[in-house]
Amino acid sequence: MAAVLGPLQLRLAPPDYAVTLTRGMLVVQLPPEKLLETVKLLKSEFHFDLFLDVTAIDWLPKAPRFEVVYHFYSTSHFVRIRLKTPVPDADPTVDSLVSLYGAAGIMERECHDMYGIGFRGNADLRPILLYEGFVGHPLRKDYPKLQEQPLVPYRK
């Protein structure tokens, strides 16, 4: 375990944060209101300067339904960290990280495509992998597995 994670764990204290260690990676569960300030802390004080990914998990029968998952990497400490924040089905919105990481914009667009997660502060949430006119979000559990939305009418 990298040396930076000890001081970091002290800063991420309960009750807001729940920190576990999974396969050598620090996993932090936090409420969505705390997301932006936590990432600011990670970036400014702990040098997590590389935004790796944002994706979501759809726990359909459960509530809150979604969990938005972030990964960061520190190029000076050579360590990764994972943030997870729950998001309800009624208003699946979290704060955008575009103000901190430019790369977040495109990945948030993909997450918005696939899961319908809204990102407050990201002005450009056009479809990136899907196309204009696609109805629904295909990686949600309630999207029918075989439902196609063809752009070209089928023959016959």
Added chain:
Amino acid sequence: MARTSTPIPIQSVGGKSAAFEYLTTKKDELVGWARKFSLFPYPFVTACCAMEFMAVSSSPYDTDRFGAALPRFSPRQADLLMVVGTVTHKQAPVLYKVYEQMCEPKWVMAFGVCATSGGFYQNYAAVQGIDRIIPVDVYVPGCPPRPEMVIDGIMQLQDKIARSRHPIISKDF
């Protein structure tokens, strides 16, 4: 018993004489022979089957033997549309447009199992076979197909071209 020789009447089909039909058949053979050895492929390459396409079009397998060696990167100059790889719904309008831009006569080869039937992709994204969008003449399954299979597909397409009619000349011949 004396044989009565009745002359066989030369039947005219659709107002045309039998001689016309004979010459048309010979003309179809000639044009078919010429066309089957001058297939200019347009590779519509979308996915990993491209590697196998490169292998089959390189010198060890020598598709020049079948006149199908020279890829034309304009659909207007091509006769054979080789759809190599997975076609998604987002890409389907592009494929359709490329097919529409090709001049008659044109043939389509579905190269690989994804172009043939969607392959192992059955979800919101993949077209379940390009024959849902455009007509296909020869299917080459495989993930990816061996070069021998592709060459076999080209030869089957050549047979199909040689056997089919080629109405390039008007009804007045």
